[in-house]
Each structure stands twice: as C-alpha cells, then as structure tokens.
Amino acid sequence: MNNEWPLWEIFIRGQHGMSHRHVGSLHAPDAEMAIKNARDVYTRRNEGVSIWVVEANAITASSPSDKGPMYEPSESKVYRHPTFFDIPDEVGAM
Amino acid sequence: MYAQMVKTAGTGLKSREEMTEQERNFQDKIDADIKIEPKDWMPDDYRKTLIRQIGQHAHSEIVGQLPEGNWITRAPTLERKAILLAKVQDEAGHGLYLYCAAETLGVSRDELTQMLLDGRMKYSSIFNYPTLNWADIGAVGWLVDGAAIMNQVPLQRTSYGPYARAMVRICKEESFHQRQGYDAIRKMAEGTPEQKRMAQDALNRFWFPSLMMFGPSDKDSVHSAQSMAWKIKINTNDELRQKFVDQTVPQAEYLGLTIPDPDLKWNEDRGHYDFSEPDWSEFFDVIKGNGPCNVDRLAARNKAWDDGQWVRDGLLAHARKKRARDLAAE
Amino acid sequence: MTRDEAFLQFLLRMGDNTLILGHRVSEWCGVAPVLEEDIALANTALDLIGQTQMWLGLAGEIDGGKSADDLAFLRDAWDFRNVLLVEVPNADFGRTLMRQFLFDAWHSIMLGRLIKSSDERVAAIAAKASKEVAYHLERSGDTVVGLGDGTEESHARMQEALDYLWPYVGEMFASDDVDAQMVAAGIAPYPADLRAEYDALVERVLNTATLTIPESRFAHKGGRDGRMHTEHLGHLLTQMQWLQRAYPGAKW
Numbered sequence: 228m229n230n231e232w233p234l235w236e237i238f239i240r241g242q243h244g245m246s247h248r249h250v251g252s253l254h255a256p257d258a259e260m261a262i263k264n265a266r267d268v269y270t271r272r273n274e275g276v277s278i279w280v281v282e283a284n285a286i287t288a289s290s291p292s293d294k295g296p297m298y299e300p301s302e303s304k305v306y307r308h309p310t311f312f313d314i315p316d317e318v319g320a321m
Numbered sequence: 322m323y324a325q326m327v328k329t330a331g332t333g334l335k336s337r338e339e340m341t342e343q344e345r346n347f348q349d350k351i352d353a354d355i356k357i358e359p360k361d362w363m364p365d366d367y368r369k370t371l372i373r374q375i376g377q378h379a380h381s382e383i384v385g386q387l388p389e390g391n392w393i394t395r396a397p398t399l400e401r402k403a404i405l406l407a408k409v410q411d412e413a414g415h416g417l418y419l420y421c422a423a424e425t426l427g428v429s430r431d432e433l434t435q436m437l438l439d440g441r442m443k444y445s446s447i448f449n450y451p452t453l454n455w456a457d458i459g460a461v462g463w464l465v466d467g468a469a470i471m472n473q474v475p476l477q478r479t480s481y482g483p484y485a486r487a488m489v490r491i492c493k494e495e496s497f498h499q500r501q502g503y504d505a506i507r508k509m510a511e512g513t514p515e516q517k518r519m520a521q522d523a524l525n526r527f528w529f530p531s532l533m534m535f536g537p538s539d540k541d542s543v544h545s546a547q548s549m550a551w552k553i554k555i556n557t558n559d560e561l562r563q564k565f566v567d568q569t570v571p572q573a574e575y576l577g578l579t580i581p582d583p584d585l586k587w588n589e590d591r592g593h594y595d596f597s598e599p600d601w602s603e604f605f606d607v608i609k610g611n612g613p614c615n616v617d618r619l620a621a622r623n624k625a626w627d628d629g630q631w632v633r634d635g636l637l638a639h640a641r642k643k644r645a646r647d648l649a650a651e
Numbered sequence: 652m653t654r655d656e657a658f659l660q661f662l663l664r665m666g667d668n669t670l671i672l673g674h675r676v677s678e679w680c681g682v683a684p685v686l687e688e689d690i691a692l693a694n695t696a697l698d699l700i701g702q703t704q705m706w707l708g709l710a711g712e713i714d715g716g717k718s719a720d721d722l723a724f725l726r727d728a729w730d731f732r733n734v735l736l737v738e739v740p741n742a743d744f745g746r747t748l749m750r751q752f753l754f755d756a757w758h759s760i761m762l763g764r765l766i767k768s769s770d771e772r773v774a775a776i777a778a779k780a781s782k783e784v785a786y787h788l789e790r791s792g793d794t795v796v797g798l799g800d801g802t803e804e805s806h807a808r809m810q811e812a813l814d815y816l817w818p819y820v821g822e823m824f825a826s827d828d829v830d831a832q833m834v835a836a837g838i839a840p841y842p843a844d845l846r847a848e849y850d851a852l853v854e855r856v857l858n859t860a861t862l863t864i865p866e867s868r869f870a871h872k873g874g875r876d877g878r879m880h881t882e883h884l885g886h887l888l889t890q891m892q893w894l895q896r897a898y899p900g901a902k903w
C-alpha cells in the first residue's frame with residue numbers, strides 16, 4: 228500500500244477577503260491535520276482567518292483545451308462587468 | 322541559484338521545421354507568455370527537465386536548512402535565535418511549495434525525496450560548505466540568499482504556471498532573508514576586533530562558493546539554449562554572476578570587509594566589475610560528492626527520513642482507523 | 652523572602668520553562684519526520700521564544716534592570732528555575748511530542764489562571780501567550796492521540812515516552828513559599844490547585860490515545876527551586892550561552 232500522506236489543496240480567506248482563495252497544497256494524513264498543517268504552513272504571516280482543505284484527488288479540473296468554449300462566451304457578455312455601463316457623475320457612486 | 326547544471330532532457334533545440342505541430346503550438350504559447358498548466362499538453366522533455374529543476378531547487382531548500390540550522394541552538398541573543406529559526410523555517414516552507422509544484426508534473430514528493438536520499442538527484446553545491454562561526458549566518462543570508470534571489474526573481478515569469486506561482490510566494494517571503502543576513506554581518510563588522518575577524522573569515526570562505534552557485538560559465542553550459550527557449554531558465558549563468566558581483570561589491574565596501582579577490586576592480590569600459598573566476602575544479606569536486614560536507618548532509622537527511630518513518634506511518638494508520646470507525650458508525 | 656524576590660522567582664519559573672523548552676523544540680528544525688511537522692515545530696519554538704522575551708524581560712526589570720538576554724545567556728544552571736520536564740533531551744519524535752503535550756496541558760491551565768492575575772503585566776503576557784498555547788495543546792494532543800492509536804510501533808514508542816516522562820509531571824504542581832506569596836498577592840494560583848483539571852484533561856487525551864498512565868505518583872523535583880537540575884541542563888547551556896560567554900560584552 229502507498230504510505231505517502233495524501234495531498235490537500237488549501238484555500239484561505241484573509242482578514243478582509245470576501246472569499247477563500249487557493250494558496251497552495253500540502254500533505255497530511257487526514258482533513259483535521261491538513262487544517263492544522265495549513266495553519267502552520269500557510270498562515271505564518273497572519274495571512275488568514277478561515278481555512279478550507281480539499282483532498283487533491285477530489286478536485287475535478289476543467290481541461291485546458293476547453294479554455295476556448297468554457298470561457299470565451301463570457302468574454303462577450305461584457306454587460307456583466309459594472310464598468311460596461313456609463314453612469315452620469317451627477318447620480319453619485321453606484 | 323539553487324538549480325545548477327540541470328541537465329536539459331532531449332536532443333537540444335529544435336528548429337520550427339523539426340517540430341511536430343503539437344510542439345509548435347506549445348512553443349507559440351510560451352513565446353506569447355501564456356503559462357503552461359498541469360493538464361496542458363507538454364513535450365516529455367519539458368516535463369522531465371522541469372521535474373529535475375524544480376526537484377533540485379526543492380532539495381536545495383531542505384538541505385539548506387542544515388548549515389543554518391547548525392547555529393540555531395547557539396544564536397547569541399533571543400532575537401537572533403527567533404529570526405534565524407523563522408528563516409530556516411521559511412526554507413522548509415519553500416521546499417514544500419516547490420515539491421508541490423513538482424507534484425503537478427506527475428511525480429510524488431516521496432519519490433523526489435527518495436531520489437535525493439539515494440543521490441540520484443542533486444542540490445545546490447553551496448550547502449556542502451560548513452558554517453563555522455556566527456558570522457557565517459550573516460554571510461549565508463547576505464551572499465547565498467542574495468545569489469538565490471538573483472535567480473528567483475526572474476523565475477517568477479517562468480513558463481510553467483505552478484512553478485511561477487511558487488516562485489512568487491517564495492520571493493515575497495525571501496525579502497527578509499537577505500536583509501537579516503546583512504544586518505547580522507553588519508553588526509559584527511562594526512563590532513569588536515574578534516567579531517570583525519569572524520565577519521571577514523565568513524566572507525573569505527563564502528565568496529567563491531557563492532559565485533559557483535550560478536553554475537559554470539556560459540561557454541561550458543551545454544543545456545542552456547533549450548531551457549531558455551522553454552523559459553524555464555531566464556538568464557544565463559554569466560549574466561547573473563556579473564549582476565551579483567556588481568551588486569555585492571559596494572555592500573562589502575560599506576561593511577569595511579575585503580572581498581578575497583585581488584583582481585577585483587571596476588571596469589569603466591564595461592560598466593561592470595572584473596573579477597576572478599572561481600576554481601571550477603573545486604566546484605566539480607563538490608558536485609561529484611567531495612565537498613567538505615556532502616557526506617554529512619546526505620547522512621543527516623537520510624537519518625531524519627528514516628527516524629521519521631514510524632511517525633509518518635503511525636499518523637497515517639490512525640487516520641485510516643478513524644475513517645473506518647466513522648464509516649462504520651454511519 | 653520579600654514579595655519582589657518571590658515575584659522574581661515566579662517570573663523566572665515561567666520564563667525559564669519557555670526558554671528551555673523553546674530551545675529543545677528548536678533542535679528539531681531541519682530534521683523532523685516530515686516537512687509539515689518541521690514547520691509546525693518551528694512555530695511552537697518561535698512562540699515559546701517570544702514568551703520567554705516577555706517573561707524574562709519583566710523578570711529583568713524586577714532584577715535591577717537586566718535584559719531578557721542577560722538572564723538567558725549569563726546565568727549558570729543553579730540559577731535556572733524551569734521544571735526538569737522541559738530540559739530532558741528530545742530523544743525521538745514521540746518523546747518530544749509527549750513532553751510537549753504534558754507541558755502544554757499544564758501551561759494552558761496555568762495561563763488561563765494568570766489572565767486574571769492582579770498584576771496587569773502578568774495578565775497581559777498570559778493573555779497573549781494563552782492564545783498561542785491553546786493551539787500548541789490542540790496540536791500536541793492530536794499528535795499524541797494519532798501516534799498512540801497508530802501502528803503497533805508508534806503505540807509502543809508513545810507508551811515508552813509516557814513512562815519515561817511521567818515522573819517529571821508532578822514537579823509542575825509542587826508548591827512552596829514563592830507560590831504562597833504569589834497566591835497571597837493575587838498574582839498566581841497554587842500550582843497544586845491546577846492538578847485536578849490537569850489530570851482530567853490528560854487522562855481524556857491519553858485514553859483516546861490508548862495509552863496507560865503509570866500508576867506511580869513519584870515525582871522528580873529540583874528544577875523549579877534550582878536545588879538540583881538534571882545533568883542535561885548544563886550541556887544545553889554550554890551551547891546556548893557559548894557566544895555570549897566567549898565574547899563578553901560584544902553586541903550581536
């Protein structure tokens with residue numbers, strides 16, 4: 228049996244962050260230890276307040292060759308981006 | 322440079338005509354600065370070379386813990402002890418990030434570790450030199466980390482995404498390493514006569530080995546062209562070495578220390594310092610395993626790994642038992 | 652003994668414990684069983700060194716304006732006031748983690764009381780340290796459980812570590828005149844009063860770890876009053892203090 232500790236992907240939300248961001252990976256025997264290891268490895272400089280860990284095996288990634296079909300359609304939906312709309316200065320911040 | 326003399330896999334640089342269509346597309350992406358990601362197609366030789374390079378870089382961080390760790394228990398003040406410990410800990414972190422980057426190429430960390438332990442993979446020659454007095458800790462931060470940063474800053478733009486991202490994180494953390502080293506050696510250069518002697522002694526021993534970190538001269542580097550085309554090597558060895566010398570000489574002068582090279586002098590025409598080449602026969606001896614500390618360093622890594630086996634196995638066995646119990650309870 | 656003398660002894664006990672244990676844990680840097688543990692142990696050692704600077708810094712103020720470094724690097728073994736538990740050598744990773752757990756459990760309970768100290772400086776140090784130590788305890792406790800309930804070999808090694816270290820536990824709960832003065836001044840609790848809570852915590856974790864607590868309550872002593880340290884402390888100090896001793900007066 229392979230006795231290497233499984234690989235975990237680490238996601239951390241920083242003090243002022245709105246969402247968890249992928250920061251890297253590490254090895255740990257289980258999820259609880261992965262969280263502790265993440266605290267020691269990835270928050271040495273006060274980077275985070277909340278940690279998620281996911282076993283790397285459990286992640287399904289899009290295939291890079293799909294880059295075109297997966298993402299290009301959204302590139303044409305520029306109206307999703309707030310700067311698309313011209314707002315008169317007089318109405319104030321929006 | 323923590324990755325020295327990485328042997329580039331393959332037959333050398335191909336012309337566009339010699340490339341397959343897949344290889345041409347791949348090279349086009351690199352030329353357009355599009356990052357290569359783990360699931361992208363890549364030439365086998367690119368993958369192999371990267372595993373060697375990132376692996377060697379990671380091994381260097383881990384073995385590099387030893388010469389500095391050698392002084393943690395003898396650090397002269399509580400603050401110096403904390404700074405040094407934090408720094409050596411960062412190196413473990415850097416090794417960890419780099420192993421993870423290598424793992425995205427389909428090799429496991431344990432496999433890489435095994436190759437380090439049985440001598441199939443190398444680490445930087447610099448860590449086969451001993452740290453003999455406290456000023457060595459300053460010299461390592463100032464010169465060795467200084468040389469490493471020269472190489473690592475451009476590698477943030479390397480073509481392989483996970484490697485580039487690891488380098489970004491490493492460079493961010495590395496900024497304190499060189500500064501703490503310079504600060505430590507400066508304290509000594511400005512200190513008692515004995516301390517000044519330690520500082521000069523450290524510079525005498527670490528100067529040429531630091532220059533060797535960049536690898537042999539370009540004219541003797543047979544592997545560079547392909548790696549540079551793949552953007553996994555950004556600058557030539559000689560470029561970086563010159564840059565390092567130009568940057569370091571004024572820093573040494575500020576400390577009132579003498580660089581152990583009688584031929585070192587400013588060359589007005591070139592706008593660079595002229596300097597003596599390191600003794601390359603010594604370099605090749607160290608690479609072949611005959612440096613002052615090669616045997617001890619590898620023995621220390623092997624002992625740590627072997628002694629830790631029961632711990633790794635024990636914690637994994639517990640995790641498996643717990644999982645089985647949790648499943649049974651559901 | 653005046654109150655200030657007793658207060659100084661108390662501060663040295665706190666600061667020497669973290670100094671010596673931090674030193675021991677830092678010996679693992681670069682040679683731990685796995686990278687993640689290497690990094691975690693360094694964090695623990697860094698916390699302990701930081702706490703040392705605070706405890707010995709305050710002790711130095713009381714002791715006629717000495718610095719924390721003066722106290723750490725220029726006292727000889729008989730002036731150290733740490734419990735014997737923290738000076739025993741690391742041996743294997745199992746003994747290191749068991750020692751850490753046995754100390755963390757006491758440390759966290761002690762700091763919990765000191766947060767309410769009548770001395771504001773003590774309370775402030777305890778408040779900062781107790782957050783760090785809560786994590787140390789969580790981590791060392793989990794690791795003791797993982798290794799105790801791991802493989803046959805890891806179980807045997809952890810039981811051996813516990814058997815070796817258990818006689819050093821009792822000293823953390825010894826009480827003397829220094830403690831009586833600290834209690835009277837509302838600065839610190841009687842160590843003996845922490846024992847019930849400690850036993851409950853330690854028993855719970857060690858039971859989960861499938862380990863057996865030795866029956867003997869015999870306790871080595873002599874560290875916290877400096878009467879008789881182990882032979883190990885002198886060797887530790889020769890390393891730790893060497894530069895300061897060899898080059899007196901130099902600034903580093």
